Amino acid sequence: MANESGQQQDIDRAGFLLTLRQRGIGDQAVLRAMEQVPRAAFVPTGSLTGAYADQALPIDCGQSISQPYVVAYMTERLALKPHHRVLEVGTGSGYQAAILSKLVREVVGIERYRTLADQARERLKAGGYNNVEVIHADGMDGWPDRAPYDRILVTAAADEAPAALIEQLADDGVMIMPRGPHNGPQHIVKLAKRQTPESVTLDEERLIAVRFVPLLAGKAREL
Template identity: 45%
Template structure:
């Protein structure tokens, strides 16, 4: 077995050991190579279960957290998904193999441009990447079946809750500091919103406005 194949096998084992058990999620995480989304000196660490720095002071999330968030979303093939926080594009690429359509938005234009290049290279044609203020969501495309937020807010943003269709699910980190955050699953019901706390996490903060880059 080659070193790369062995590292990929260990990568999948690490996902399972951290609680990523959904076979559809594991299959797409095997298909989407995290190495395509990691640059420079960190490329040889692409298959380790750890967050890594990317451009604009952001990070590519720990694979097991990506897997757990994806699993909690319960994405079906007909779903339209909104991702707030494109980052490297890794999460959006995984979602694109599970959903009908993925809209991903980031406040850093550079990250959006770089992610679009990777999507094109991988022939992922059902992703629309946009530069903008993700805290406002995408009202023009609402409602969404699923919403995922990859940056932490103090509370689930009102505009995003409003853009979730009835029966829809949103998964996001919530916390007042970068040390105490919880991954929350929100389900919109006819009566309102149901909240489920999944696990402690650490994400970069959700920042309003478009970055100057």
Template identity: 50%
Template structure:
């Protein structure tokens, strides 16, 4: 697995960042983090020509890799700073975690599919990302051994935020997640944990695969 790139790849990536800006992404730190991550490394080789297209792409285990503009918007909404620890629920290809690694002090990511976690770990090693740790587990339970977290990003849809994730979020922390029925259009929300409860901001309509309890018995 190689990250080698030529002038064509660099030009393609520069045009990709410009398109994200045109789509409303303004946070320069987020744009820089995305620019630093070679998206083709996370894409099935058969789909390489679509790596920088603003489309969702299929990955193994029946999962999907979100379109870049959505990755950027979710990252921007999370508001990560360099001293924070982030939990990602739903590792998938590892692309979102790799982007977060350039913004946060530490990134913990969990997925129910062992093969996805293994492939993501390999990509993190190729890129030399030493502040990302990936685990196989039930994302609905979070990662209590590594809690508490300043930020939590959920990349699968549920009807409400699992209680375990709220418990593992620091006071003043932020969760960004899609809420709604899996078979319907969902709402991406930003939730802030406050002393008196939580405040919610609706961001946009989205479609995500469902958040499923438990680790997969196979795959």
């Protein structure tokens, strides 16, 4: 029975990668990372049958693991290089951080729910993703101790990019995040930072429509 389950997962993973290609994901490094990181290791046991479906899945604390296409799309738009340090705000299950770890030198993940931070840390350690550090903290504040970051990925929606994150983004750095109200239209936006001695500007490009949980300030009270 276990062997049959493994065979089915292999079939599902093959279809999962085909779907990403058909939907326009063309960066070979991103596709390799999506192939190498088993999504089944990051979803709750009750959701294993849908681990490789192109859909978001619920996790603890009322949060979710993003749809694979959205994970791949946001990762691709970061235009990552092997020497980059990346800040991820909203680590959740740890799946996105694992994908990033295959593509860059260092990943710092922030999660406001201690339960999720602890779970993600354990999963990432078990999977050998040794260049990821998960911190239980307020994502709105970023993590200045390791700044500047070449890239910042925010996996929760806000009306505006938090000022602390803009400050911690390196000159010529890129931030990808969903923007928009909790109950209204949201889009992924790409923000490119340009800094001179006189000013800081953000070049903004609006991308695809999405639906994300809201970016909230503070550490969560619940464990």
